[in-house]
Amino acid sequence: MSAVDGPHPIVSTSAPRSPGSCHGLQGVFEGIQIAAGAALDYRDLLASSAIEHPAMLQVRLLGCFALEQSQRDQSAVLGRNGRRLAAYLFAYPNRSHRRDKLIDLFWTESAPDQGRTAFSTALWKIKRTIGASGRQMALHAVGQNVVLEIAKPAIVDAHRFASDIEVALSASCADSIRPAIELYSGAFLEEFDGDWVLEERERLEVLYVRALTLMMRQAANQSRYEDALCCARRILATDPMRESAQRATMLLYTLNGQRGQAIRQFERCRATLREECGVDPMPETRSLDLMIRSGAVFERIPTLLNETFGTGG
Secondary structure (H helix, E strand, O other): OOOOOOOOOOOOOOOOOOOOOHHHHHHHHHOOEOOOOOEOOHHHHHHOOOOOOOOOOEEEOEOOOEEEEOOEEOHHHHHHHHHHHHHHHHHOOOOEEEHHHHHHHHOOOOOHHHHHHHHHHHHHHHHHHHHOOOOOEEEEEEOOEEEEEEOOHHHEHHHHHHHHHHHHHHHOOHHHHHHHHOOOOOOEOOOOOOHHHHHHHHHHHHHHHHHHHHHHHHHHHOOOHHHHHHHHHHHHHHOOOOHHHHHHHHHHHHHOOOHHHHHHHHHHHHHHHHHHHOOOOOHHHHHHHHHHHHOHHHHHHHHHHHHHHOOOO
8 A cells, every 4th residue: 555545545426325313324434444353333423523515614725825724724744745736736637647747746845655655655645635625626646647626616715716807797787796706816826936836827917907907997997986996006016117097096196186195106106116226207107297287187087987987988
């Protein structure tokens, strides 16, 4: 028996058996034999909570990685590379992964034999950890392939976020987007790096910014400038180099009667661009700043609203 196939078997993904009556359970339990051949007392098993439904495992890929069960993170036992491996499998579930690819990805600096041993140990720990979650998921390691099966991908916050956001964006419905946005608790696996992390992080950030932009535009079109500003600030917290969001924030401050804040926003934008990129703001951004300072912005409000938020004003 290999370390991967250790003493903790994967829980089946089949539908759970109905517990039935206590008399039915007694018949089942009395048929179980221990090594010495004695029958287990079904009342002892009931008392030990062996048949209680396990707490749902929640997987956090947004922000810091966590496997939460009963409000406790179970991922610490996996170790550094084990946590990275688990995060990868949860990020790409229900598909086959080659063992050698996973070893090369997470045990690059290890000798081949050491890498294989460490991988097998990590895989066994992951199986043991998710095995306590019941029938919602199962990890299979067969031959050279590894598959993490998840019956409901929504238990992984990143998958639920992406699914909910894409549905809401297709319907252009801000009311549906709002609860989905609140699922975004941070950048994808912000404590990890690697090409696969950066690629998925960027994909989810694009969805997040698109959703916030839609909410900002709808709020601005309804003259809810405080709500629109809240969205704009969240966009800039994610991507401070996005000058279109900088201009939207400057205009929203102006429309909200906060010209001083609008001017300070331009100054922060200019300082950020110079520090990070060594460039000045775009001509459109500098032009808006001059209009706000001079007061000429109020003569062009309908045009600026249309250009910035897609409304005729």
